[in-house]
Amino acid sequence: MAIDETALQRLLDKEAIREASLKYTRGIDRHDDDILRQVYHPDARDDHGEYIGSAEGLIHTPKRSTAKIGGCIIISLPT
Numbered sequence: 646m647a648i649d650e651t652a653l654q655r656l657l658d659k660e661a662i663r664e665a666s667l668k669y670t671r672g673i674d675r676h677d678d679d680i681l682r683q684v685y686h687p688d689a690r691d692d693h694g695e696y697i698g699s700a701e702g703l704i705h706t707p708k709r710s711t712a713k714i715g716g717c718i719i720i721s722l723p724t
Contacts, residue, residue, distance in 0.1 A: 678704050 665684050672680030685691070685700035696703055 668680060669684045671677070672684065681704045682700075689700040691698065691700050691703045693703065696706055
């Protein structure tokens with residue numbers, strides 16, 4: 646059976662997006678600015694409703710206890 650290069654690339658792209666999303670949520674959850682920086686391109690712009698600007702500016706905004714990703718609310722509880 647021949648490998649469909651287009652389908653393979655689509656799967657690789659989806660996995661890269663999934664990994665970036667997981668890395669973003671980990672950075673938010675752990676309040677880890679270094680992890681968040683790995684998710685964004687250096688010249689990235691972000692629009693989170695209340696914040697519109699550079700990714701670096703978003704990283705420096707006060708962290709909240711919740712983050713909304715893909716329609717789901719992830720709640721960070723104190724440990």
